[in-house]
Amino acid sequence: MKSERILIIGSNGQIGSVLAEFLRGIYSESNVIGADLSKPENVKGPFEILDATDRQAVFGVFKKYKISQVYHLAAILSAKGEQQPLITWQVNMQTYFNVLEASREYGVKKVFYPSSIAVFGAGIHGEAKQSSYLDPGTVYGISKVAGENWSNYYFRKYGIDIRSLRYPGIIGYQSMPGGGTTDYAVDIYHKAVKGEHFECFLKPDTTLPMIYIADALDASVRLMEAPADRITIRTGYNLAGMSFSPDEVIRSIRKLIPGFEVTYLPDFRQEIAASWPQTVDDSQARKDWGWRPSYNLEKMTKEMILELRKKYDLVEN
Ligand code: NAD
Numbered sequence: 001m002k003s004e005r006i007l008i009i010g011s012n013g014q015i016g017s018v019l020a021e022f023l024r025g026i027y028s029e030s031n032v033i034g035a036d037l038s039k040p041e042n043v044k045g046p047f048e049i050l051d052a053t054d055r056q057a058v059f060g061v062f063k064k065y066k067i068s069q070v071y072h073l074a075a076i077l078s079a080k081g082e083q084q085p086l087i088t089w090q091v092n093m094q095t096y097f098n099v100l101e102a103s104r105e106y107g108v109k110k111v112f113y114p115s116s117i118a119v120f121g122a123g124i125h126g127e128a129k130q131s132s133y134l135d136p137g138t139v140y141g142i143s144k145v146a147g148e149n150w151s152n153y154y155f156r157k158y159g160i161d162i163r164s165l166r167y168p169g170i171i172g173y174q175s176m177p178g179g180g181t182t183d184y185a186v187d188i189y190h191k192a193v194k195g196e197h198f199e200c201f202l203k204p205d206t207t208l209p210m211i212y213i214a215d216a217l218d219a220s221v222r223l224m225e226a227p228a229d230r231i232t233i234r235t236g237y238n239l240a241g242m243s244f245s246p247d248e249v250i251r252s253i254r255k256l257i258p259g260f261e262v263t264y265l266p267d268f269r270q271e272i273a274a275s276w277p278q279t280v281d282d283s284q285a286r287k288d289w290g291w292r293p294s295y296n297l298e299k300m301t302k303e304m305i306l307e308l309r310k311k312y313d314l315v316e317n
């Protein structure tokens, strides 16, 4: 087992809950400390109830556990963020400033900052390049661009080794998403497996970049473990898994669940999705630290359906 003391802030969330398990497998249960606004039942390993907007509380957790690495996942995502823009700005930025300052104070070795495809805006037509202009249309996207720039600033000014990925929409069977525009792509599998009708809040041809959770975790840890001299981007690396529209994911699900019924009722999230790129060029991540995704849409659909059938106890004998 590797020796690090790793703090995950936002460990109850879609990514955090799965990442915690993944990191415990690498660093041991006692070395991965979860932290979130409330304590979930049956939590494994050390856990702190923490409001990361509270500077003193954040400093206290860093000191108590002698943290050496942080994954700062706490945030309000794109769709929820548009319902409460100023609170979203406050939460997304204040939590990150507290993490940056605590990292400086306690000599944290590495920080992971999750950015998003939401940093891109309507100015991109089609594929987002690593160096594409960033003109986000959501408060969430604005906070991620700011977070990326602060990461770069703290790296250059204070030498804190901060690493960041611009995640696409993440899809996994283990946990539910928490208020994003790409959430439909998780929900749709649950509805299909349970034999329920699905109402889609995006139009059928809205293509977005997505990634399977196993690939997202692999990319995150691979980036964090890469030698520092391989990291040439200190804002946020573009990351790609696959790209698909609701129509395409439905067709891939119907190969295994032919009767799956879907209707469309686009809402405000359609406008957010329409402002995001359709594909992402991640060649810099591939070149710098050897990133390669393992899942395409068909492989992911098979695994999602298999795992969700087990979860809902629907496995055919
Ligand atoms: P989520 O909403 O599922 O989880 C976020 C967690 O942060 C929640 O458990 C919430 O309780 C916690 N949190 C919120 N405010 C907090 C505070 N003040 N103090 C402590 N905890 C707080 O989000 P997620 O999908 O797991 O995303 C994690 C990170 O990855 C976020 O920064 C998000 O922007 C980024 N990201 C996610 C995706 C995706 O598709 N899931 C894509 C791109 C980027």
Ligand code: AKB
Binding pocket: 077, 078, 079, 115, 116, 117, 118, 140, 167, 168, 169, 170, 179, 180, 181, 182, 183
């Ligand atoms: C969202 O839809 O807000 C997130 C993201 C892509 O950042 N899933």
